[in-house]
Amino acid sequence: xxxxxxxxxxxxxxxxxxxxxxxxxxxxxxxxxxxxxxxxxxxxxxxxxxxxxxxxxxxxxxxxxxxxxxxxxxxxxxxxxxxxxxxxxxxxxxxxxxxxxxxxxxxxxxxxxxxxxxxxxxxxxxxxxxxxxxxxxxxxxxxxxxxxxxxxxxxxxxxxxxxxxxxxxxxxxxxxxxxxxxxxxxxxxxxxxxxxxxxxxxxxxxxxxxxxxxxxxxxxxxxxxxxxxxxxxxxxxxxxxxxxxxxxxxxxxxxxxxxxxxxxxxxxxxxxxxxx
Amino acid sequence: xxxxxxxxxxxxxxxxxxxxxxxxxxxxxxxxxxxxxxxxxxxxxxxxxxxxxxxxxxxxxxxxxxxxxxxxxxxxxxxxxxxxxx
Numbered sequence: 001x002x003x004x005x006x007x008x009x010x011x012x013x014x015x016x017x018x019x020x021x022x023x024x025x026x027x028x029x030x031x032x033x034x035x036x037x038x039x040x041x042x043x044x045x046x047x048x049x050x051x052x053x054x055x056x057x058x059x060x061x062x063x064x065x066x067x068x069x070x071x072x073x074x075x076x077x078x079x080x081x082x083x084x085x086x087x088x089x090x091x092x093x094x095x096x097x098x099x100x101x102x103x104x105x106x107x108x109x110x111x112x113x114x115x116x117x118x119x120x121x122x123x124x125x126x127x128x129x130x131x132x133x134x135x136x137x138x139x140x141x142x143x144x145x146x147x148x149x150x151x152x153x154x155x156x157x158x159x160x161x162x163x164x165x166x167x168x169x170x171x172x173x174x175x176x177x178x179x180x181x182x183x184x185x186x187x188x189x190x191x192x193x194x195x196x197x198x199x200x201x202x203x204x205x206x207x208x209x210x211x212x213x214x215x216x217x218x219x220x221x222x223x224x225x226x227x228x229x230x231x232x233x234x235x236x237x238x239x240x241x242x243x244x245x246x247x248x249x250x251x252x253x254x255x256x257x258x259x260x261x262x263x264x265x266x267x268x269x270x271x272x273x274x275x276x
Numbered sequence: 277x278x279x280x281x282x283x284x285x286x287x288x289x290x291x292x293x294x295x296x297x298x299x300x301x302x303x304x305x306x307x308x309x310x311x312x313x314x315x316x317x318x319x320x321x322x323x324x325x326x327x328x329x330x331x332x333x334x335x336x337x338x339x340x341x342x343x344x345x346x347x348x349x350x351x352x353x354x355x356x357x358x359x360x361x362x
Binding site (some may be wrong): 145226236239244250251 | 283287290305328329330331332333334338339342343345346349350352353356359360
């Protein structure tokens with residue numbers, strides 16, 4: 001999603017639909033696959049024009065406020081892609097120019113002379129009722145979870161990602177450090193780059209393995225919950241059976257007592273046995 | 277004096293035994309988890325945190341059918357218990 005992926009404006013209309021859609025997504029636009037091509041092109045061009053107008057420092061303000069990890073040298077398109085994904089609606093700590101950029105990239109009408117409160121209100125209005133309820137629920141759960149897992153600690157200052165300096169040219173290296181030093185620097189840079197690439201590969205493999213373990217544990221958790229629920233179900237069924245037996249017993253006992261009470265006692269009349 | 281009923285005695289004994297057994301198991305469970313969660317250092321703490329997150333990530337929609345069944349059965353049980361006092 002870097003600057004290198006930017007297609008020239010003239011060739012934009014030649015791009016295949018899926019690439020066009022992906023490029024629109026990189027710019028922070030949500031283009032439906034079924035959307036007409038003309039519509040997608042119009043929106044992408046509008047976004048490109050908007051990006052030309054926007055101040056990069058204001059975009060960096062938003063990135064710092066939302067604590068999105070980017071390099072200081074990140075291009076406007078990359079920043080726009082990140083900013084369009086910001087869903088926060090509490091704007092404490094965001095500068096006025098940042099708020100203006102945030103509103104424009106979210107498709108909210110915001111003019112330079114609009115008061116801050118009005119822009120904040122418009123941005124909040126974009127969020128539906130259900131999203132608001134969901135956010136409230138997540139805030140409560142998040143606060144509790146942070147207390148359980150992290151304890152209480154203040155957030156540190158925002159820091160940009162380190163710059164990628166492996167692309168420094170040989171001319172510049174030789175200019176700075178001489179022929180031998182420059183070539184050595186370049187070779188060291190190439191070796192560092194190779195090691196970094198290998199480390200990245202190892203990291204990806206480890207991440208994949210961890211994901212696999214995580215998925216297995218999640219399956220185990222589901223199975224365990226299912227077993228526990230089955231035990232609860234069996235216990236309740238057993239309790240119901242005992243309750244039914246108990247009810248039946250009470251019913252039969254009550255009926256027996258009723259019959260015993262209603263039937264007249266067998267009187268042993270004198271002389272009955274002596275009847276002929 | 278009320279006459280001795282063997283079935284009522286059995287019911288009473290069963291209630292007492294099940295309640296005591298359930299209470300002991302629950303206390304032991306809480307005791308063990310308290311000890312596990314109380315560790316603030318090393319891998320045990322990390323494991324505890326991961327376990328909490330793993331449990332919170334459980335999707336209850338997957339167990340909706342089982343939960344509904346348990347709810348229905350529990351309602352039937354409550355009705356049956358109430359019926360005893362009618």
